Amino acid sequence: MAGVLAGCGGPGDSGDVTLKLVAADYGDSAANSSKKYWDKVVKGFEDENPGIDVEVTVLSWNDVDREVKEMVKKGEAPDLAQIGAYADYAAQGKLYEADEVLSIATQADFLAPLAQAGEVNRTQYGMPFASSTRLLFYNTKLFKDANLTPPQSWSELQADAKVLEARGVKYPYALPLGPEEAPAETLMWMLSGGGGYTDNVSSYSIDSAQNAKTFSWLRDELVGKGLTGPKAPGELNRAEAFAAFARGEVGMLNGHPTLMKMARKKGVKFGMVPAPGVNGKAQATMGVADWMMAFKQNGHREEAGKFLDYVYSKKNVLEFSNEYDILPVTRSASETMAAERGDSELGKFLKELPTSQLYPVGKTSWAQVSADIKKDIGKVVEKNGNPASVLGRIQNRAVAAESAE
Incomplete structure (x- = not known):
């Protein structure tokens, strides 16, 4: 080198x-x-x-x-x-x-x-x-064929995913919580549910009520209903999800500007909208x-x-x-x-x-917290997963790592 x-x-x-x-x-x-x-x-x-x-x-x-x-x-x-x-x-x-x-x-x-x-x-x-920031990408051909409009809320996202699933789309919504970039997908969903990694005074709030609610919804309403594809989210990496989108196998997923180039190269037509929130557009998106x-x-x-x-x-x-x-x-x-x-x-x-939120990179503990998220976050959406418990464990380790700074 x-x-x-x-x-x-x-x-x-x-x-x-x-x-x-x-x-x-x-x-x-x-x-x-x-x-x-x-x-x-x-x-x-x-x-x-x-x-x-x-x-x-x-x-x-x-x-x-x-x-x-x-x-x-x-x-x-x-x-x-x-x-x-x-x-x-x-x-x-x-x-x-x-x-x-x-x-x-x-x-x-x-x-x-x-x-x-x-x-x-x-x-x-x-x-x-x-x-860069993140937006929700959707496959315009799949949406047009199914007469769908891009979602603005969680319930609309779920409704679109159900239609795509019924039409045989492999990944109606791709949820990459695998170790490669789990902290990104995690933060995007936390923000769309009104939570985040930290609170207003920059203390870790990983196990907040909002975050637990968000992952309970994901577990029950998307993953539990078979709307996230054949691979368990905890085993699906972002690179794999992006490649599947570029092959036309994904209805929707969160993505960054690089995905535009990948999709175009493979001739996949796409649209992009701000991340859906609980009842409408999320208040903030993730920035990096x-x-x-x-x-x-x-x-x-x-x-x-x-x-x-x-x-x-x-x-x-x-x-x-x-x-x-x-x-x-x-x-x-x-x-x-x-x-x-x-x-x-x-x-x-x-x-x-201008309204994006970034990882708490100013904390030296963040590297350890990020590694914990990569290892464990996929468990929150497993069939019998307990979001409050898993998030609580990550939170406790985060607080310990921060107090050791």
């Missing part, structure tokens, strides 16, 4: 400082590797800032978090890392606070839910870099973000800040978002994209972002 160097910075160059950035690759081939994006950004920045060189190492998502962890462990932290999680490094005191490196204008431009998700104890360390962080080790606070202000310019944020079909993390870029693509498919995801 070789890092890909972008930019001209290196030994022997005349720059006063060489910044090192490790970044994740959002491309799916050499042709659209993130290396190309960073090459362009670095060239523009270095032209404007002759005293600062930037070296970028682009690594696959399979490796990037682990590689950064190893670098930090060896005492060789990069100046900047654009990866999946920041909270551990913040808790260890290894990161600059966002307001120590960013201009006021740049920091104020982040969308509020994303900036808040970057906080540990109300101080922002994680700078959102890329984001990847993170940029600035390490203190090399002391390049000022130079790193200059580069980050450049990276987060409206032009660069928009270019990245448009290239990879993901949502901008700043208000200025979001407003521009909404004006340009408001009625487009990506525009529908964008519309959900």
